[in-house]
Amino acid sequence: MKNHIQLEIKDSETTLSYLSTKISLPIGIKNFNGYKFQHSPITAYEAEMAIEHIENAIIPAKKQLPDGEILLSSNNKILGLLIENRHIDSEFITAPQIEDAFNELVNVINGSPIHSTQLPTNSEFSAFLLIIREITHHWSLNGITYNYSQ
Template sequence: MEDRNKIIADLFSRAKQDLHPDHNILILHIGEDFTFLINANGTDKAPQSWVLPIGSNVTSNKYFIHKPPTADEIEYAIIEVEDEIMALNPTIEKGKYRLMSFDPLVHDIAGYAGVTGNKLPIKEMESVFSRVAAIVSGRPASMDILPDSNEFAAGLLIVREVMHHLYFQEIILK
């Protein structure tokens, strides 16, 4: 079981090293059991955080029976992930934050998208999701270099839904 308070404190501490006092950063961390969004504003205030009961393992285990998951399994997972993220819309002001992540998963997604800089644009993330969708729809997984783990698919799905429903056009990679 992940120690939520330790994760939040560690991520907040890491983000604070790079922040200007006027920056409004929202850190995204996809754990095995939970997804964390942490307001790492440029002040010394304690971070505001949201812990969602969706994570790479828990979402995969709950919804994905097959490997790779079926299109229906992906759709059912999207419904829960969307519901969890959409509940944050009233509390996370659109356009106020820049999204940042230290996650190896997010860096992997950027790598599979061919991103070489320090930002993962939504378009490039979508290209990776489209490749997973093609595999789910029947294209042989051996025709792509993407990981074939259901946890990767669940994590990618969470990243996608966060970007879409909280209106982020890119993720800053740290």
């Protein structure tokens, strides 16, 4: 069974919606359950702290999702920016493409020159990328569809 789930990442909350169910997680692009980035680009320590908060929210949430294949979609403009940045010719970004972008961000966080990436390095983009990377990674998803028309 395929389950279509809509992902919405706001400033301090991420919601997962399917059928009549809505799951709210205390992580967002400006606040991870009370933790906030102080730098842009973010530091390695900030990334690790954010990942810990993200994992603490998404791993238990997986148990609340329906059984079967999860087809995740989002109309977040940052997702559209990521797809455009990666030169993807569809509205679907795969988990490996998200992982590649994540690795580019990690390289900059760990000291590579900022011009070594074409990705935005502001804290909100970084937070969004960390959230979708952790979700696709821990939930073993194939990727995310961008609903740009919504």
